[in-house]
Amino acid sequence: MTSQRISWREVAAEARHELLSTLGSLPLAITLLLVIALASVAGTVIPQQKGIEFYMQNYPATGDVVLGVLTWERLLAWGLQDVYRTWWYLSLLIVFGLSLATCSFLRQIPMLKTARRWKYYTEPRQISRFALYAELSTGLDPVAQVLRKKGFQVFQEGEKLYASRGILGRVGPIIVHIAIILILLGGIAGALGGFQTQRMVIPGASFDLIDPGEEGRRPTWKVRVDDFRIDTRDNGTIRQFNSDLVIIDAEGKELTKSTIAVNKPLVYDGITLYQASWAVSEILFRFGAEDEWIRIPVAPLEEKINGQDTWGRFIPLDEKNKVGIFLAANNLQGVMAILYVGEEPTATYRLRPGIPAQIGETSIRLEVKEVIGSTGIQIKKDPGIPLVYVGFGLLMIGVCLSYLSHSQIWALRQGDHVYVGGKTNRAQVMFEREFSVLLARLEA
Amino acid sequence: MDNLVNLQRALDDVTFYVLLATTLLYWLQAAFKDWRWAGETASTGMIIATLTSASLLSARWIESGHPFPVTNLYESLFFLCWCLTFSHLWAEYGSRQKVIGVFTAPFATGLAAFASFYLPVTLQSATPLVPALDSNWLMLHVSVMVFSYGFLMAGSTTAMAYLWITRKDKSVTLKGNSVGTGGMRTAEKQTTTQDLGTGNVAVLAPTATMTFQASTLAETLDNISYRLIGLGFPLITIGIISGAVWANEAWGSYWSWDNKETWSLITWLIFAAYLHSRLTVGWQGKRPAILAVVGFVSVWITYLGVNFLGQGLHSYGFFLK
Numbered sequence: 001m002t003s004q005r006i007s008w009r010e011v012a013a014e015a016r017h018e019l020l021s022t023l024g025s026l027p028l029a030i031t032l033l034l035v036i037a038l039a040s041v042a043g044t045v046i047p048q049q050k051g052i053e054f055y056m057q058n059y060p061a062t063g064d065v066v067l068g069v070l071t072w073e074r075l076l077a078w079g080l081q082d083v084y085r086t087w088w089y090l091s092l093l094i095v096f097g098l099s100l101a102t103c104s105f106l107r108q109i110p111m112l113k114t115a116r117r118w119k120y121y122t123e124p125r126q127i128s129r130f131a132l133y134a135e136l137s138t139g140l141d142p143v144a145q146v147l148r149k150k151g152f153q154v155f156q157e158g159e160k161l162y163a164s165r166g167i168l169g170r171v172g173p174i175i176v177h178i179a180i181i182l183i184l185l186g187g188i189a190g191a192l193g194g195f196q197t198q199r200m201v202i203p204g205a206s207f208d209l210i211d212p213g214e215e216g217r218r219p220t221w222k223v224r225v226d227d228f229r230i231d232t233r234d235n236g237t238i239r240q241f242n243s244d245l246v247i248i249d250a251e252g253k254e255l256t257k258s259t260i261a262v263n264k265p266l267v268y269d270g271i272t273l274y275q276a277s278w279a280v281s282e283i284l285f286r287f288g289a290e291d292e293w294i295r296i297p298v299a300p301l302e303e304k305i306n307g308q309d310t311w312g313r314f315i316p317l318d319e320k321n322k323v324g325i326f327l328a329a330n331n332l333q334g335v336m337a338i339l340y341v342g343e344e345p346t347a348t349y350r351l352r353p354g355i356p357a358q359i360g361e362t363s364i365r366l367e368v369k370e371v372i373g374s375t376g377i378q379i380k381k382d383p384g385i386p387l388v389y390v391g392f393g394l395l396m397i398g399v400c401l402s403y404l405s406h407s408q409i410w411a412l413r414q415g416d417h418v419y420v421g422g423k424t425n426r427a428q429v430m431f432e433r434e435f436s437v438l439l440a441r442l443e444a
Numbered sequence: 445m446d447n448l449v450n451l452q453r454a455l456d457d458v459t460f461y462v463l464l465a466t467t468l469l470y471w472l473q474a475a476f477k478d479w480r481w482a483g484e485t486a487s488t489g490m491i492i493a494t495l496t497s498a499s500l501l502s503a504r505w506i507e508s509g510h511p512f513p514v515t516n517l518y519e520s521l522f523f524l525c526w527c528l529t530f531s532h533l534w535a536e537y538g539s540r541q542k543v544i545g546v547f548t549a550p551f552a553t554g555l556a557a558f559a560s561f562y563l564p565v566t567l568q569s570a571t572p573l574v575p576a577l578d579s580n581w582l583m584l585h586v587s588v589m590v591f592s593y594g595f596l597m598a599g600s601t602t603a604m605a606y607l608w609i610t611r612k613d614k615s616v617t618l619k620g621n622s623v624g625t626g627g628m629r630t631a632e633k634q635t636t637t638q639d640l641g642t643g644n645v646a647v648l649a650p651t652a653t654m655t656f657q658a659s660t661l662a663e664t665l666d667n668i669s670y671r672l673i674g675l676g677f678p679l680i681t682i683g684i685i686s687g688a689v690w691a692n693e694a695w696g697s698y699w700s701w702d703n704k705e706t707w708s709l710i711t712w713l714i715f716a717a718y719l720h721s722r723l724t725v726g727w728q729g730k731r732p733a734i735l736a737v738v739g740f741v742s743v744w745i746t747y748l749g750v751n752f753l754g755q756g757l758h759s760y761g762f763f764l765k
């Protein structure tokens with residue numbers, strides 16, 4: 001007697017089957033959705049991408065330990081300072097994508113086949129099993145007519161009738177799932193093949209995009225910023241930010257010119273340049289009419305002034321008596337000069353460019369020539385965008401289709417009796433009502 | 445202009461008081477089953493509140509000349525209030541059930557109260573747009589997002605009504621899901637009907653020729669809740685996508701893990717889990733409804749909580765960070 005052995009191939013086949021059916025299972029999908037949601041919450045509760053000192057201070061290792069376990073060492077070890085880029089978060093997304101792919105191809109596309117299959121019923125008994133069921137004394141043709149008017153596709157063969165509406169509602173989820181896979185793939189393509197960087201530039205300066213680590217991916221041309229302007233409305237609120245950009249090659253030859261603004265970027269060579277932010281970077285001023293112009297850089301202040309981001313710099317005038325002036329600006333039109341005597345601010349003056357001013361009772365004179373802004377330009381290349389946008393489009397179409405309810409109605413005539421029954425997959429309540437209205441109309 | 449401003453003040457007060465009365469009426473009707481007039485009046489109250497908040501928003505629209513009146517928190521609150529009353533009416537009409545109002549009306553009232561009494565007057569007045577907000581994609585984004593919150597909230601409050609109605613039942617089965625189980629006659633159905641016993645009228649009275657097994661009250665609420673969330677879900681999807689497209693066109697990144705953005709994703713994931721939990725045999729019964737309530741909390745955090753959590757791209761009135 002020879003004994004049989006299970007071949008390795010069969011073992012592998014079973015393992016594969018198990019793996020795929022687990023990956024494509026709904027409980028796993030729901031768990032993944034909720035786990036990803038929960039992990040994302042962590043990233044909104046814990047401030048992200050701060051310096052190590054921040055976490056040492058706010059998540060101490062001894063004493064008042066957050067939640068009793070979350071010391072800064074653990075926080076950093078688990079990557080909670082940058083949740084969305086940790087290996088475990090990305091792995092969750094990858095498993096999620098695999099789950100979607102398995103589910104779509106192994107379950108849903110076959111399911112769609114089943115959903116499209118239909119047959120006539122030949123026995124009243126079969127139809128009377130439906131929760132919505134009625135016996136009529138009209139013929140079959142009025143039923144067909146009313147159903148057609150209601151948007152059903154009606155199939156009729158002799159005494160038998162089948163009607164269906166909203167089959168697209170069954171296609172919707174598949175489109176949704178494939179769209180999400182495309183978006184995830186687009187995200188991967190962007191992460192692997194693209195780059196993103198920001199530059200703060202003072203008009204007149206130019207910058208390149210070369211990064212020693214990534215020669216192949218960065219272009220060799222440069223960008224020169226000719227001007228930066230802020231347009232305001234009559235009431236002083238900001239309407240628009242504009243930067244005049246010139247793309248130049250390595251020799252300085254102008255390749256193209258464009259003015260970018262918020263919502264109006266420049267696309268060149270597959271790379272997009274956006275007007276993303278701005279800052280006050282320097283103040284040009286002098287004391288007396290005979291003095292030299294002084295150019296001082298300013299820094300962003302921790303606190304807003306009048307609810308606006310403000311930049312400023314302290315200028316000590318008299319070390320001994322602790323007299324000094326704080327120059328601050330929150331737009332390019334003027335400067336606030338705050339006079340300090342001792343620790344306390346004593347008075348605030350507004351200075352307009354070109355108008356010399358006397359600072360209070362002191363002998364200090366100040367004249368601002370210009371507030372120099374710098375423009376914040378975001379530079380980005382993302383080869384995943386087409387894929388992501390196609391995914392977005394399909395996702396929007398797919399979710400809308402998924403709202404449709406697939407309704408089916410069967411009818412059968414025997415003698416002068418017509419048996420009608422039907423069901424729908426999503427909108428039961430509305431279907432019940434529609435069904436009863438339909439029958440009432442037929443009865444009348 | 446002053447007339448328009450006074451009109452707005454009046455409309456905003458009226459909306460609040462009407463909603464307050466409506467809430468009380470819905471509660472009365474739930475407590476005393478035979479006070480039908482209370483339910484009828486409450487429905488009328490909801491219609492009035494829908495109209496007054498819509499007029500308020502239109503007056504704003506005319507005053508500011510923006511393409512859409514949702515540029516600050518005050519306008520946004522009233523818009524959400526309108527969306528909630530609107531989707532409530534949709535649900536009440538669809539289900540013919542007043543019990544939904546027990547849960548939707550107080551939240552609508554809360555929104556109106558928050559907007560008209562809590563917000564400082566400076567935040568209430570119409571403000572000009574900052575450049576980043578001046579975009580059609582953004583208008584689409586903001587209005588669709590708030591609209592989706594309205595439907596998702598109404599769906600979740602209907603789920604609360606469902607949990608309330610079935611609070612004494614151990615297990616219940618659901619009808620609506622994409623697989624379409626539940627179109628068949630069930631033997632236990634009758635027993636469920638009796639168990640509920642709390643005056644749940646079948647939607648349709650069977651006539652001689654129709655032998656309907658119409659949905660019970662619990663089933664009706666469950667199905668209406670599912671349909672509301674089913675409508676809110678495409679809306680929030682379109683809302684998030686339009687925001688992503690706008691962000692990408694405006695500053696070159698369709699996703700930046702800003703707090704509000706992340707919370708809208710969280711809400712989206714929770715409601716996706718809700719929709720899938722209805723398909724899963726082991727998860728049916730009350731669990732989807734509980735997920736809907738979790739989603740409800742998440743919608744509120746997305747809508748308001750994030751503004752208190754920290755400053756991001758979305759704190760009202762920003763340029764770009």
Ligand code: HEM
Pocket residue numbers: 023024025026028029096099100103104107108111170173174176177180399402621622623674713716719720723
């Ligand atoms: C963010 C991720 C997802 C979204 C937005 C999504 C969206 C949807 C929507 C809108 C539906 C229709 C629901 C309804 O009938 O009311 C659906 C159905 C379904 N989903 Fe998903 N889904 C996601 C992930 C997944 C995953 C990971 C799986 C598989 C493991 C999955 C499996 C299914 C199945 C089997 C159906 C029902 C099939 C059908 O009606 O054709 N989904 N999904």
